[in-house]
Amino acid sequence: MSATVRPNHVSAIDLDAGPGLMEATISGTNAVRAGVMFDGTRQHGPSTVLIHEGRIIGVETGRFEPPHDVPVLDFGADAFLMPGLIDAHTHLVFDASATSTAAVTGDYDRPALLDRMRATAASVLRAGITTVRDLGDRDYVTLQLRAEFAERPERGPHLLTAGPPLTTHGGHCYFLGGEATGDDLAGAIRERYERGCDVVKIMASGGQMTQGSSLEQNQYSAAELATAVETAHRLGMPVAAHAHGVQSIRNAVVTGVDFIEHCSFLRDGKVVADADLLDAIAAAPTVVSGTFGFSRLPEGKPGLLALLDDMRAAFAELARRDARVVVGTDGGVSPIKPHNVLPYAVADDLRQIGFTPEQALAVVTSRAADALGLGWNKGRISEGADADLLVVSGSPLADPARLRDVRAVFRSGIRVR
Ligand SMILES: [Zn+2]
Structure with missing residues (x-):
């Protein structure tokens, strides 16, 4: 955890109503949590990803409680969090x-x-x-x-x-x-x-x-x-x-x-x-x-x-x-x-x-x-990478069709679905 953590001002909005027309931005720090995380290379158990100004600033596996002023979006035990x-x-x-x-x-x-x-x-x-x-x-x-x-x-x-x-x-x-x-x-x-x-x-x-x-x-x-x-x-x-x-x-x-x-x-x-x-x-x-x-x-x-x-x-x-x-x-x-x-x-x-x-x-x-020459900021859930994230229901490692059961998508830390 870095010292840059600030409370969130505008929380994520679910945009199932319309494609890509979201006007909201996120300021402050947010946390996204899921029962399973794939970091781009391998699988982890329950994980929490901290997002600040569009970037991932921390990845915590296992039991972890972020500071009380950081909003946590918990997708639950059956959610699978991975890079976009x-x-x-x-x-x-x-x-x-x-x-x-x-x-x-x-x-x-x-x-x-x-x-x-x-x-x-x-x-x-x-x-x-x-x-x-x-x-x-x-x-x-x-x-x-x-x-x-x-x-x-x-x-x-x-x-x-x-x-x-x-x-x-x-x-x-x-x-x-x-x-x-x-x-x-x-x-x-x-x-x-x-x-x-x-x-x-x-x-x-x-x-x-x-x-x-x-x-x-x-x-x-x-x-x-x-x-x-x-x-x-x-x-x-x-x-x-x-x-x-x-x-x-x-x-x-x-x-x-x-x-x-x-x-x-x-x-x-x-x-x-x-x-x-x-x-x-x-x-x-x-x-x-x-x-x-x-x-x-x-x-x-x-x-x-x-x-x-x-x-x-x-x-x-x-x-x-x-x-x-x-x-x-x-x-x-x-x-x-x-x-x-x-x-x-x-x-x-x-x-x-x-x-x-x-x-x-x-x-x-x-x-x-x-x-594609983007290894430093895309395709991984790691500190410093862009917060381009996908959350699906169930594990696509067990059943790849799960990849189409999209629960949430974040682009540069902004929830777009
Ligand atoms: Zn072509």
């Missing part, structure tokens, strides 16, 4: 409909788009997802949201953003406006740096959402990828490469790409994860961002389900080799990929891949924070 979840790959500009890209293709209404994105971000936060990396917008709209949520954290998750993804002319997601190849790549990356983007997203292979684009085909040469990585690193920015095809994954590893998104190991319509490529990924500092989490499985598409099983098997091999695996849901791209789908990945994918219950929760909290 982190989604490493989402698209707030897409609307998770069957035509999810329509609203940002061609002419679009920017104020209307931003209003929808604000509502989406609020729903993400209320699901307990307190940090999100957006890997592809149009016209840098997510930068505006990032600024708004930095100012008013109760309105949305902590945002990292890539701006428009780099792609080839007419290539995957070209309609987002990020076409650049060859000598134009360096300038395009510099523009993202000057605008304040957190990460460079590049479409190394083709993708599903763009007509005429093939998942297995490289969009960029290894030399172009190397230029992108070199330029971005000189500016202090990491590179996330969208890579479905085996060859694009290999190029990403060889050129020192920081994040391989999807990493589907596709070749000739199958998942082909050779041991030498798996070894190379595990030996590299590269983080692999698996596209997991489905609100329901793709019905009537046995081929797709079989592919998904094979991808889980490939990720099991990566996990066995201690590769750095995180989850990026690709939230927003289709109806089975709503933006708040991340909890499903823990229940349906990470456990099947072979992560232990504690590892699976770490993948979407502390490990994700470390991978």
Whole structure:
């Protein structure tokens, strides 16, 4: 306990009535208590977390009574307190409909788009997802949201953003406006740096959402990828490469790409994860961002389900080799990929891949924070970390579906649900 403890003036408000519109702030010190706590790495018994000005200033396990003037919000013996979840790959500009890209293709209404994105971000936060990396917008709209949520954290998750993804002319997601190849790549990356983007997203292979684009085909040469990585690193920015095809994954590893998104190991319509490529990924500092989490499985598409099983098997091999695996849901791209789908990945994918219950929760909290360069203040319940917290009913270590039984969410110490 530090000497900074002051009585609380405005207590937390339950906001079940509306998404993300809370005007209250918390001053003074508050305590949150639950029967079980997962600190981002391991489980503890009854615990009390002290929050002051948006940060965690103390974590006490076992019997602990804070000073009498500190209000304690006790969620009870069956409550499970953990760090807020982190989604490493989402698209707030897409609307998770069957035509999810329509609203940002061609002419679009920017104020209307931003209003929808604000509502989406609020729903993400209320699901307990307190940090999100957006890997592809149009016209840098997510930068505006990032600024708004930095100012008013109760309105949305902590945002990292890539701006428009780099792609080839007419290539995957070209309609987002990020076409650049060859000598134009360096300038395009510099523009993202000057605008304040957190990460460079590049479409190394083709993708599903763009007509005429093939998942297995490289969009960029290894030399172009190397230029992108070199330029971005000189500016202090990491590179996330969208890579479905085996060859694009290999190029990403060889050129020192920081994040391989999807990493589907596709070749000739199958998942082909050779041991030498798996070894190379595990030996590299590269983080692999698996596209997991489905609100329901793709019905009537046995081929797709079989592919998904094979991808889980490939990720099991990566996990066995201690590769750095995180989850990026690709939230927003289709109806089975709503933006708040991340909890499903823990229940349906990470456990099947072979992560232990504690590892699976770490993948979407502390490990994700470390991978995204946020390990010092996100993904952990520890002194000095941001008070981004999730409280659920029952233990998701025993039953991962519990992760969707949200009882409370705090963002920078402000209760938003
Ligand atoms: Zn994506």
